[in-house]
Amino acid sequence: MPIFDQGYQHWDGRLSGHAFRWLAITRQGVNTMARLKAVRWVIILAWGPALLLTVFLSIWGLIEQKSELLTPFLNILQALPEEIRDGPKAYRKTIWTIAYYNFYALEIYFALLITAIVGPNLISQDLRFNAIPLYFSKPLRRIDYFIGKLGVVATFIGAVTILPAVLAYVMGVSFSLEWSVITDTWPILVGAIGHGLIVCISSGTLILAISSLSKNSRYVAALWVGFWLVSGAASGILLQTVREPWCELIAYQRNIDNVRNAMLDTQGAREKIVALVESSEKKMREAMNSAGPFGGFGPFGGRRRPMPPPRPRRFDVDPGDDPSIVANRRIPFTPDREKAPWIWSAGVLFGLFGASAWVLTTRVKSLDRLR
Amino acid sequence: MLFDLNDVTKTYGAVTALRSLSVTMPEGAIGLLGPNGAGKTTMIRTLLGLIRIDAGEGHVLGKDIRKRRLDIRQLVGFVPEDECLFPGVDGVGFVSYAGELAGMPPIDAMQRAHEVLDYVGLGEARYRKVDSYSTGMKQRLKIASAIVHDPKLLILDEPTNGMDPEGREEILELSRDLSRNKGMSLLFSSHLLPDVESVCEHIMVLARGRLVTQGRIEELKLRTRGLFEVRVKGEQAAFAEFLRPRVMHVSPVEDHLLVELPEGAGASELWAWARDAGEQIRRLRPHETTLEEVFFTALAEKETN
Numbered sequence: 001m002p003i004f005d006q007g008y009q010h011w012d013g014r015l016s017g018h019a020f021r022w023l024a025i026t027r028q029g030v031n032t033m034a035r036l037k038a039v040r041w042v043i044i045l046a047w048g049p050a051l052l053l054t055v056f057l058s059i060w061g062l063i064e065q066k067s068e069l070l071t072p073f074l075n076i077l078q079a080l081p082e083e084i085r086d087g088p089k090a091y092r093k094t095i096w097t098i099a100y101y102n103f104y105a106l107e108i109y110f111a112l113l114i115t116a117i118v119g120p121n122l123i124s125q126d127l128r129f130n131a132i133p134l135y136f137s138k139p140l141r142r143i144d145y146f147i148g149k150l151g152v153v154a155t156f157i158g159a160v161t162i163l164p165a166v167l168a169y170v171m172g173v174s175f176s177l178e179w180s181v182i183t184d185t186w187p188i189l190v191g192a193i194g195h196g197l198i199v200c201i202s203s204g205t206l207i208l209a210i211s212s213l214s215k216n217s218r219y220v221a222a223l224w225v226g227f228w229l230v231s232g233a234a235s236g237i238l239l240q241t242v243r244e245p246w247c248e249l250i251a252y253q254r255n256i257d258n259v260r261n262a263m264l265d266t267q268g269a270r271e272k273i274v275a276l277v278e279s280s281e282k283k284m285r286e287a288m289n290s291a292g293p294f295g296g297f298g299p300f301g302g303r304r305r306p307m308p309p310p311r312p313r314r315f316d317v318d319p320g321d322d323p324s325i326v327a328n329r330r331i332p333f334t335p336d337r338e339k340a341p342w343i344w345s346a347g348v349l350f351g352l353f354g355a356s357a358w359v360l361t362t363r364v365k366s367l368d369r370l371r
Numbered sequence: 372m373l374f375d376l377n378d379v380t381k382t383y384g385a386v387t388a389l390r391s392l393s394v395t396m397p398e399g400a401i402g403l404l405g406p407n408g409a410g411k412t413t414m415i416r417t418l419l420g421l422i423r424i425d426a427g428e429g430h431v432l433g434k435d436i437r438k439r440r441l442d443i444r445q446l447v448g449f450v451p452e453d454e455c456l457f458p459g460v461d462g463v464g465f466v467s468y469a470g471e472l473a474g475m476p477p478i479d480a481m482q483r484a485h486e487v488l489d490y491v492g493l494g495e496a497r498y499r500k501v502d503s504y505s506t507g508m509k510q511r512l513k514i515a516s517a518i519v520h521d522p523k524l525l526i527l528d529e530p531t532n533g534m535d536p537e538g539r540e541e542i543l544e545l546s547r548d549l550s551r552n553k554g555m556s557l558l559f560s561s562h563l564l565p566d567v568e569s570v571c572e573h574i575m576v577l578a579r580g581r582l583v584t585q586g587r588i589e590e591l592k593l594r595t596r597g598l599f600e601v602r603v604k605g606e607q608a609a610f611a612e613f614l615r616p617r618v619m620h621v622s623p624v625e626d627h628l629l630v631e632l633p634e635g636a637g638a639s640e641l642w643a644w645a646r647d648a649g650e651q652i653r654r655l656r657p658h659e660t661t662l663e664e665v666f667f668t669a670l671a672e673k674e675t676n
Contacts, residue, residue, distance in 0.1 A: 008490045008553045011483055011521040015474035018441055024471035032459065130453040134516075137419055137449035138472040139441040 021140050025148025030155050033118045042117065043159055046110035050164030053103040057172025060095055064088045064176060081280040089180075091276075096172070096185050097269035100192050103165065104260055108253065110160040111199055112228055118156045119207030120220035122149045123364060128215040132364065146360055149208055154200035162196035165189075191263040198259060202349050206252075209356035212363035228252060245340040249348050258345035372433075373398045373524060373556050374418055379427035381413055381580075388413035390580040391427070400550040402567035402588075403560040404666055405577035411560050414577065415526055418558070420444055432523055445473065448517035452529040454509060458502040462493055462512055465501050469516035480519065487515040491545060507538030514545060518555070525549060526558045531566050539566070546570045568662040576669050584669040591665045597634070598658035601641060602627040604651040613648045629658060 033039055062070050063077070070077060077085065084091050126132055135145050169189050173181050210227070211220045235251030238244075248254045261267060375395040381388045388410045405411050416422045418431050420440030429436040434443045456465065463484045470480030488497045491511040496504065504512060510530060517525060527546065531539040547570050549555045561567050567574060568588060575585040584591065597619070603610050611628055614621045617640075620631040632640065638655060645652045 008518075008549070009486060010553075011475075011479075013475065013479045015445070015520075016476065018474075021472065021474060024468070024477075027477070028468050028471070125457055129457045130451075130455045131457050132455075133449070133451045133453065134455045134469070135472065136421060137444065137447075137451065138469070139444040139474060140472060141441070 018139065018144075022144040022148035022151060025135075025145065026151030026155065029122065029149065029152030033152060033156065036117065038117050039114065039156065042110060042114045043156075046107060046114070046160035047164055049103055049106040049110075050168055053099055053164070053168040054171040056099050057096065057168060058175035060088070060092075060099075061172060061175035061177070061181075064092065064178075081276050082283070083276055083280070091272070092181065093184050093188070094269040094272045096188050097264050097266060098273065100165065100188055101260065101264055101266045101269075103168070104161070104192070104195060104264075105257070107161050107164070108199065108256060111157045111203060112225075114156045114160055115153060115203050115207050116221050116224050119153050119204075119224065120211055120217035122152060123208055123211040123360075124213075124215050124217045124220050127212065127364075142361070142364065145364070146208065150201070150204045153204040153207055157200045157203060158196060161199055162193055165192040165196060188264060191265070195260045195263045198263075198349065199256060202256070202353060205353050205356035205360070209359040209363075212360055246344070248340040249344055252352075254340075255345035255348045258340060258342045259349065262342035262346075372396070372430075373401070373558075374429065374431040376414075376417070376429040376436075377427055379417065379429055380425045381417065381422060382425055388580055389417065389424070392577075392580065392582055393427075394575055394582050394585055396573060396575065396585070398556045399573060400546070400557040400559060400571040402571035402574040403558055403577070404564070404567060404574055405583075406670070408579070409577040410580040411577055412528070413580075415449075415528060415558070415560065418443070418526065419447060419449060445520070446523045448520070448522035448525045450510075450513045450517045450525070450527045450530055452532060456501045456504075456509060456512065458500065460501055461498050462488060462501055462504070462515075463497040465512060466516045466519050470519040473520035475520055483519050483521075484515070487519050488512075491515045492541070505538075507534055507541060510534065510538070510542055511545070514542070518549070522555070524556045524558065526560070528560050529562065530559070531561065531563055543569050564662045564666060574662070574665075576666060578670055578673055581673070583673045584665070588662060588665075592660045592662075597632045597636070598660070599630045599632065599638065599641060600624075600627050600654065600656050600658050601630050601652060602654035603645065604653055605649075610645075610648055610650050613650075614644060617644060627654060 059070075126135075136142070166189070169185070169192070173185075206227075207220075207224055210223050211217070213223070214220050232251045232253055235247055235249075235254055238247035238250060248258065373396045377393050379389050379392045392410070392414070403411050403414070413422065417424060417429070417436060420431070420436055420443040424436070431443045432446050434446070436443065460468070463481070466484035466488060467477070467480045470483055471477055475483065485494075485497065488494055491514055493508060493511055493515065496508060501509065501512060514525075514527075514530070530542050530546070534542065543566060546557060546559065550557045550570065557570065559567055559570050571588065573585070573587055574591070576583040601610075607623055607626075607628055611621050611623060614628070614630060618630050618636075619633050620629075622629050630641065641655060642652065
């Protein structure tokens with residue numbers, strides 16, 4: 001028997017508006033999932049590439065400043081093309097773009113993994129334990145429920161994509177000590193955040209839709225991983241056999257990659273780097289071939305052979321090729337032309353989003369039904 | 372007025388769940404009765420603003436059921452029949468979450484969760500995982516999560532189903548206290564008529580989506596006040612035949628006759644008729660009507676009509 005039992009008291013505090021009711025679902029979900037060891041480990045591991053990106057951008061900042069801190073590494077830096085050594089700032093945006101592209105290429109696997117851990121339980125558990133009436137008997141709409149659940153997945157995907165990307169950007173800018181870095185690279189930050197958001201929304205709605213298909217979260221996780229692997233494998237096989245650009249669209253990850261390429265303008269950066277490397281090789285070859293009697297000897301005193309001409313690229317036309325064979329090649333002559341346009345991939349992602357929304361509204365029914 | 376429904380119709384394909392249902396209920400504890408498929412669940416969902424009605428109109432606590440659905444759910448607490456508790460959460464976390472879903476700030480929700488858990492008698496178990504709770508504890512937890520935001524109306528759907536007598540009595544006591552001492556109106560849906568009778572002042576009976584009867588329980592029982600149980604020394608059947616032209620209804624029940632007297636008649640008339648028939652009355656007492664009889668009589672009348 002309690003000494004003082006105040007019994008039931010009325011409550012007349014302030015309520016939050018309807019616009020942010022979903023936040024309670026997100027908060028609860030994030031708190032619950034953050035307690036899982038697996039989630040914490042994936043986040044810690046996912047910050048490894050972010051750390052590398054930060055270190056890389058910081059070193060690049062020091063290279064731009066020609067900092068004395070890099071003196072011990074001068075030998076290594078000599079390996080860089082001359083154009084970069086002479087004017088690194090001209091390649092700032094290119095280098096940052098390539099760095100961010102590679103960072104996301106790694107992080108996407110962590111996004112897949114964390115989605116596979118966090119996502120499966122979100123709706124399947126509510127279906128398994130009949131918890132849907134608990135939500136819908138409160139002043140919540142179905143859209144609040146979906147957004148709240150999406151917020152949980154998006155928070156964790158964002159924690160392994162957007163958040164490290166932004167922090168790496170801040171660190172990179174800090175080490176550059178120049179305002180012009182921001183004016184040069186802000187599109188990369190916007191692209192990285194935009195791409196992260198696309199991954200959050202696309203993967204988030206997809207895993208929610210899959211989660212609503214079964215009451216068993218293990219099946220959901222298996223379906224999610226299977227979706228990635230099977231779509232990737234099917235696309236790979238078709239690319240080897242059919243060799244049409246649309247074959248890429250079958251793989252979810254390739255669509256994400258295509259959109260990332262467009263958002264970060266990776267193609268432009270790659271072309272610039274390729275041109276730089278080719279010009280650097282050409283200069284080196286010319287220097288070697290025109291070397292005098294002493295410069296023409298190899299390290300062991302033997303006569304060094306002149307450097308061969310550059311090998312033709314995989315799909316370039318060699319002068320000696322039979323024109324009829326060239327005309328019958330189904331693969332475009334440059335690797336870039338065989339890629340599906342990014343807008344196709346964006347369309348596929350949008351279609352998947354629509355399909356996910358339809359599955360969600362079908363599976364998580366309102367209570368406006370007979371049973 | 373707690374709620375009113377006016378000519379409300381709701382169909383699901385070929386099934387008509389509510390047929391031109393019109394009912395007005397005052398504040399207080401209301402029992403919702405009806406056989407399976409009577410439309411009780413649909414009516415509860417209508418009151419919660421969870422379904423779109425095909426025709427008619429209605430108000431719950433003054434809010435339009437068509438236009439102010441979220442406002443209605445803000446003022447109403449709902450205890451569903453299903454378990455609907457997810458594992459891995461402790462009691463206080465579960466109730467606090469329910470408060471947050473209702474729009475309470477997290478700190479207020481947590482404080483309030485502690486208060487209501489104390490009130491429903493789960494203070495000692497508040498930090499235990501809900502999956503370790505007994506059936507009675509789970510039921511009390513559901514009530515706590517339904518009242519955490521201090522609703523004006525609490526809807527309980529079969530709250531005592533599957534409970535042992537002790538747990539059942541605790542839920543009934545809790546419901547009575549909320550209704551009689553805390554000023555909270557109740558809509559108590561149950562198949563267990565004694566439970567409804569022990570908690571509610573009013574009932575409404577649904578059958579096939581229509582209202583069969585409604586009113587204060589005491590008044591509904593009064594409607595059968597002209598019923599008497601009579602046992603005579605001689606032949607029951609012969610006395611029944613003697614009474615048949617004089618009374619509204621007479622039927623043998625076990626060792627006595629159940630006699631429904633005409634308007635204005637009382638026990639003295641029965642004594643007089645026994646004297647005229649040359650019978651000795653061995654037992655004469657007013658028939659005590661139960662809610663069960665009110666319920667079945669109402670259903671039978673509806674069937675006849």
